[in-house]
Amino acid sequence: MNNAKALPSYLLQRYQGWKATGYAENQTWYRRLAAEGQRPRAMVISCCDSRVHVTSIFGADQGEFFIHRNIANLVPPYEPDGKQHGTSAAVEYAVNALKVAHLIVLGHSSCGGVAGCIQMCQGKAPELEGQDSFVGRWMDLLRPKYEKVENVEDPAEQQLQLERQAVMTSLENLMTFPWIKEKVEDGTLSLHGLWTDIGEGSLEYYDAKSGEFEPV
Amino acid sequence: MNNAKALPSYLLQRYQGWKATGYAENQTWYRRLAAEGQRPRAMVISCCDSRVHVTSIFGADQGEFFIHRNIANLVPPYEPDGKQHGTSAAVEYAVNALKVAHLIVLGHSSCGGVAGCIQMCQGKAPELEGQDSFVGRWMDLLRPKYEKVENVEDPAEQQLQLERQAVMTSLENLMTFPWIKEKVEDGTLSLHGLWTDIGEGSLEYYDAKSGEFEPV
Amino acid sequence: MNNAKALPSYLLQRYQGWKATGYAENQTWYRRLAAEGQRPRAMVISCCDSRVHVTSIFGADQGEFFIHRNIANLVPPYEPDGKQHGTSAAVEYAVNALKVAHLIVLGHSSCGGVAGCIQMCQGKAPELEGQDSFVGRWMDLLRPKYEKVENVEDPAEQQLQLERQAVMTSLENLMTFPWIKEKVEDGTLSLHGLWTDIGEGSLEYYDAKSGEFEPV
Amino acid sequence: MNNAKALPSYLLQRYQGWKATGYAENQTWYRRLAAEGQRPRAMVISCCDSRVHVTSIFGADQGEFFIHRNIANLVPPYEPDGKQHGTSAAVEYAVNALKVAHLIVLGHSSCGGVAGCIQMCQGKAPELEGQDSFVGRWMDLLRPKYEKVENVEDPAEQQLQLERQAVMTSLENLMTFPWIKEKVEDGTLSLHGLWTDIGEGSLEYYDAKSGEFEPV
Numbered sequence: 028m029n030n031a032k033a034l035p036s037y038l039l040q041r042y043q044g045w046k047a048t049g050y051a052e053n054q055t056w057y058r059r060l061a062a063e064g065q066r067p068r069a070m071v072i073s074c075c076d077s078r079v080h081v082t083s084i085f086g087a088d089q090g091e092f093f094i095h096r097n098i099a100n101l102v103p104p105y106e107p108d109g110k111q112h113g114t115s116a117a118v119e120y121a122v123n124a125l126k127v128a129h130l131i132v133l134g135h136s137s138c139g140g141v142a143g144c145i146q147m148c149q150g151k152a153p154e155l156e157g158q159d160s161f162v163g164r165w166m167d168l169l170r171p172k173y174e175k176v177e178n179v180e181d182p183a184e185q186q187l188q189l190e191r192q193a194v195m196t197s198l199e200n201l202m203t204f205p206w207i208k209e210k211v212e213d214g215t216l217s218l219h220g221l222w223t224d225i226g227e228g229s230l231e232y233y234d235a236k237s238g239e240f241e242p243v
Numbered sequence: 244m245n246n247a248k249a250l251p252s253y254l255l256q257r258y259q260g261w262k263a264t265g266y267a268e269n270q271t272w273y274r275r276l277a278a279e280g281q282r283p284r285a286m287v288i289s290c291c292d293s294r295v296h297v298t299s300i301f302g303a304d305q306g307e308f309f310i311h312r313n314i315a316n317l318v319p320p321y322e323p324d325g326k327q328h329g330t331s332a333a334v335e336y337a338v339n340a341l342k343v344a345h346l347i348v349l350g351h352s353s354c355g356g357v358a359g360c361i362q363m364c365q366g367k368a369p370e371l372e373g374q375d376s377f378v379g380r381w382m383d384l385l386r387p388k389y390e391k392v393e394n395v396e397d398p399a400e401q402q403l404q405l406e407r408q409a410v411m412t413s414l415e416n417l418m419t420f421p422w423i424k425e426k427v428e429d430g431t432l433s434l435h436g437l438w439t440d441i442g443e444g445s446l447e448y449y450d451a452k453s454g455e456f457e458p459v
Numbered sequence: 460m461n462n463a464k465a466l467p468s469y470l471l472q473r474y475q476g477w478k479a480t481g482y483a484e485n486q487t488w489y490r491r492l493a494a495e496g497q498r499p500r501a502m503v504i505s506c507c508d509s510r511v512h513v514t515s516i517f518g519a520d521q522g523e524f525f526i527h528r529n530i531a532n533l534v535p536p537y538e539p540d541g542k543q544h545g546t547s548a549a550v551e552y553a554v555n556a557l558k559v560a561h562l563i564v565l566g567h568s569s570c571g572g573v574a575g576c577i578q579m580c581q582g583k584a585p586e587l588e589g590q591d592s593f594v595g596r597w598m599d600l601l602r603p604k605y606e607k608v609e610n611v612e613d614p615a616e617q618q619l620q621l622e623r624q625a626v627m628t629s630l631e632n633l634m635t636f637p638w639i640k641e642k643v644e645d646g647t648l649s650l651h652g653l654w655t656d657i658g659e660g661s662l663e664y665y666d667a668k669s670g671e672f673e674p675v
Numbered sequence: 676m677n678n679a680k681a682l683p684s685y686l687l688q689r690y691q692g693w694k695a696t697g698y699a700e701n702q703t704w705y706r707r708l709a710a711e712g713q714r715p716r717a718m719v720i721s722c723c724d725s726r727v728h729v730t731s732i733f734g735a736d737q738g739e740f741f742i743h744r745n746i747a748n749l750v751p752p753y754e755p756d757g758k759q760h761g762t763s764a765a766v767e768y769a770v771n772a773l774k775v776a777h778l779i780v781l782g783h784s785s786c787g788g789v790a791g792c793i794q795m796c797q798g799k800a801p802e803l804e805g806q807d808s809f810v811g812r813w814m815d816l817l818r819p820k821y822e823k824v825e826n827v828e829d830p831a832e833q834q835l836q837l838e839r840q841a842v843m844t845s846l847e848n849l850m851t852f853p854w855i856k857e858k859v860e861d862g863t864l865s866l867h868g869l870w871t872d873i874g875e876g877s878l879e880y881y882d883a884k885s886g887e888f889e890p891v
Contacts, residue, residue: 030414030418030427030434030451031414031434031435031436031448031449031450031451032433032434032435032451033435033448033450033459034347034435034437034448034459035345038285038301039459041301041302041303042300042301042446042459044302045299045300045301045302045444046444046445046446049299049468050444052464052465052467052468053467053468054444054862054865055776055777055862055863055864055865056467056716056776056777057294057441057442057443057444058442058776058862058863059716059774059776059863060294060441060442061294061352061353061440061441061442061443062442063714063774064353064355065292065293065294065355066711066714067293068704068707068738070291075286075309075310075311075333075336075337076281076309077281077283077305077306077307077308077309077310078273078276078277078281078305078306079305080298080305082296082298082299083261083265083298083305084258084261085254085257085258085261086257086260086261086469086472086473086476086734087257087469088467088469089293089294089295089296089299090293090294090716091293092293093291093292093293094291094293094312095291095312095313096310096311096312096333097311097313097329097330097332097333098329098332098333098336101329103327103329107373107374107375107377108374109374109380110326110380111319111328111380111381111383111384112327112329112377112380112381113313113314113317113319113329113330113381114313114329115377116313116314116356116377116378116380116381116382117291117312117313117314118377119376119377119378120291120314120355120356120378121291124355124378126707126711128703128704128706128707129251129703129704131250136277137277137280139280139281139336139340140332140336157323158323158324158325159323160335161323161328161331161332161334161335162332162335162336162340164325164326164327164328164332165327165328165329165332166332167327168327198246198247202246211246214702214703214706215703215706215707216703217248217702217703218246218247218248219247219248219249219250220247221250224277225273225276225277226273226274226276226277226278227273227277228261228262228266228270228273229262230258230262232247232249232250233247234247234249235246235247235248243249243250243255243258248700249700251700251701251704251736252697252700252701253734253735253736256476256480256481256734257473257476257734259476259480260472260473260475260476260477260479260480260481260734261476263476263479263480263483264472264475264476264479265472265476267479462846462850462859462866462883463846463866463867463868463880463881463882463883464865464866464867464883465867465880465882465891466779466867466869466880466891467777470733471891473733473734473735474732474733474878474891476734477731477732477733477734477876478876478877478878481731482876483876486876489726489873489874489875489876490874492726492873492874493726493784493785493872493873493874493875494874496785496787497724497725497726497787499725501686502723507718507741507742507743507765507768507769508713508741509713509715509737509738509739509740509741509742510705510708510709510713510737510738511737512730512737514728514730514731515693515697515730515737516690516693517686517689517690517693518689518692518693519689521725521726521727521728521731522725522726523725524725525723525724525725526723526725526744527723527744527745528742528743528744528765529743529745529761529762529764529765530761530764530765530768533761535759535761539805539806539807539809540806541806541812542758542812543751543760543812543813543815543816544759544809544812544813545745545746545749545751545761545762545813546745546761547809548745548746548788548809548810548812548813548814549723549744549745549746550809551808551809551810552723552746552787552788552810553723556787556810561683563682568709569709569712571712571713571768571772572768589755590755590756590757591755592767593755593760593763593764593766593767594764594767594768594772596757596758596759596760596764597759597760597761597764598764599759600759630678630679634678643678649680650678650679650680651679651680651681651682651683652679653682656709657705657708657709658705658706658708658709658710659705659709660693660694660698660702660705661694662690662694664679664681664682665679666679666681667678667679667680675681675682675687675690
């Protein structure tokens with residue numbers, strides 16, 4: 028591998044600033060985390076989107092959340108076929124090795140992955156249809172839910188509803204993992220579905236009783 | 244899905260604190276991000292480990308980094324087989340849709356995934372060998388590199404070297420994606436390999452010239 | 460004193476969140492508490508254990524409970540020898556200056572102090588035996604009660620019984636303070652013994668009639 | 676012990692409310708805390724005063740802070756004489772058994788213990804002078820600092836300055852414990868001094884460089 032480059036200088040400068048301040052002030056905590064290992068309370072499954080910082084929203088510090096981020100915060104169903112499943116590996120490590128108490132799926136507004144899924148389902152994104160489109164194949168996970176929103180006329184409302192379906196899909200798929208189902212049923216693990224509006228800073232949660240998303 | 248629960252109250256309280264401060268103070272920026280979409284300058288591929296906050300280390304604000312986090316910050320090789328590849332989907336979206344200028348792979352000390360890989364390679368982790376171990380199958384991506392470190396006698400040094408191999412493996416695999424190779428070669432995308440020590444707050448980068456990791 | 464450091468930033472951020480929400484919403488109450496002084500209805504003597512929040516369990520707001528927390532919620536006997544007795548000072552201030560109506564001793568499951576006491580009594584904790592072990596000397600307060608549980612074979616049951624003995628010891632020792640005994644006898648002060656199970660969230664109280672702990 | 680009474684009904688009712696809500700929503704977390712033990716990040720030494728809720732100010736949940744509360748948040752000097760020292764026992768358990776990363780001393784406005792100390796020092800509180808005044812003897816810990824504030828004419832300012840001296844005294848005394856000094860010097864433990872104004876909700880920290888308390 029001879030193509031890697033040194034860090035851009037603006038990042039180098041920011042790193043040195045953090046080292047002299049954020050790190051220096053919390054050195055004892057970093058050393059303890061290093062010596063004793065992590066023991067996070069929750070796993071958060073969030074989108075890669077640069078506008079969603081789960082650590083900001085919840086004032087979380089180093090050591091609190093085990094965080095997996097992928098396109099559209101999707102969890103595939105349980106499929107132990109011996110192949111690579113990065114999301115399932117992250118969930119397995121959190122639940123079985125770290126024994127987190129909470130699995131939180133966090134969706135968000137203006138999700139590019141969800142928008143691409145709608146385009147695909149409406150036949151407007153041939154570039155996502157091929158075997159060589161990883162984004163397209165990944166969004167196939169959400170595709171069956173499009174029928175629940177296809178009659179919504181307002182595009183913004185349709186997008187929002189499919190974003191919420193993405194959160195619900197992940198919650199449903201999490202329950203197909205036998206060791207998650209068991210822990211949820213015996214009360215040692217709880218699942219949470221959230222959706223945040225980037226522009227408004229609002230937060231909604233999936234209410235299992237009403238089957239709707241409600242403001243927190 | 245009837246098992247989801249409301250947000251634990253401590254997170255609710257912290258969210259409301261953020262809404263009244265962090266969000267309120269930056270509302271104009273959040274609204275602009277929502278209205279105009281994201282335009283991150285870099286993608287970071289980091290570990291799910293709760294002790295690694297790339298946004299802290301680099302003082303990054305909302306909108307700056309497109310972040311994928313998985314176990315051991317691994318990127319699989321290009322494999323357009325029509326199946327789900329979450330990491331490849333995230334990379335594709337960052338490079339082809341968002342046109343980021345930098346792909347940064349960030350490894351770290353005390354990585355649980357790397358430790359598991361070593362256990363597997365030494366025949367000490369039968370629980371990771373089965374088809375139903377997502378962590379084990381995911382760490383197969385790094386397994387071929389074990390031979391480079393198997394003669395290292397000090398276990399701490401061995402772990403550290405394999406953590407660096409994980410970063411190098413991801414850099415190598417990124418170059419198997421044809422649209423990444425092309426952009427790297429025409430100078431519109433650069434790759435960066437980093438490794439951070441959690442306890443010391445230090446940062447090293449992969450130096451393509453020496454083939455070694457060097458302090459920044 | 461030149462070793463003190465500034466507040467870790469995650470606490471700073473959370474404080475600012477509280478200031479903008481919890482404080483702002485209750486400013487009139489905080490100001491009145493500051494202007495008029497506290498007038499708590501009860502004193503609670505609880506353990507330092509991070510898992511026991513008496514304010515959560517009883518939905519208590521600022522101003523309601525005068526709270527002393529020490530290892531294993533122990534009250535020493537009345538010993539007016541002119542030396543420092545922090546617990547006795549707290550009790551004196553609550554009863555004589557603030558004239559609380561209730562003294563509540565709250566024990567809990569998995570108490571580390573009680574576990575240490577059992578280890579000492581079984582000769583398994585030499586590190587707690589020296590003059591320089593403040594934890595060991597503090598747990599001497601409970602040591603005479605070990606004989607009541609030494610024949611209990613199940614270690615979990617033994618621990619639980621000694622935790623309850625700790626609550627009863629404190630109640631007994633409180634009655635050795637002459638100004639407490641007097642107030643209890645003339646009906647202006649009442650004592651209460653409680654024990655909570657952290658994992659189950661259950662609560663039991665000491666029933667003076669049966670001499671047993673009963674579910675509330 | 677035949678004087679203990681059942682819980683007052685208003686507390687019983689609130690407990691049952693918490694059990695059905697706060698506990699039920701976080702059952703998985705409480706069970707995990709019970710099964711795995713506590714691992715708090717910080718110890719807080721705060722006053723018993725009913726108006727100071729460190730868990731509110733810092734949005735802390737069960738498991739985060741190991742909390743000792745006594746009159747005027749005072750730590751006595753290291754005195755391994757084989758007698759009971761409740762505060763020293765709590766500090767020993769936090770530092771040596773739990774290995775917390777932070778020791779935080781939190782003082783506050785309108786502190787009754789500090790006010791009593793001023794009264795004593797001005798000869799206006801004969802009732803605090805006797806051997807049988809536990810509050811008086813406890814406040815002897817702060818008494819030598821009165822000379823630093825005795826020329827302050829404004830009584831409110833004098834009280835405030837002595838409250839800050841109480842925080843500094845505790846920080847100084849903490850450093851007389853050999854195992855604290857060692858950890859502070861090798862960077863695995865940090866000390867923090869804070870003072871909060873109850874009515875204003877403000878927070879100040881002791882700045883070792885300036886030797887003054889500064890707003891956070």
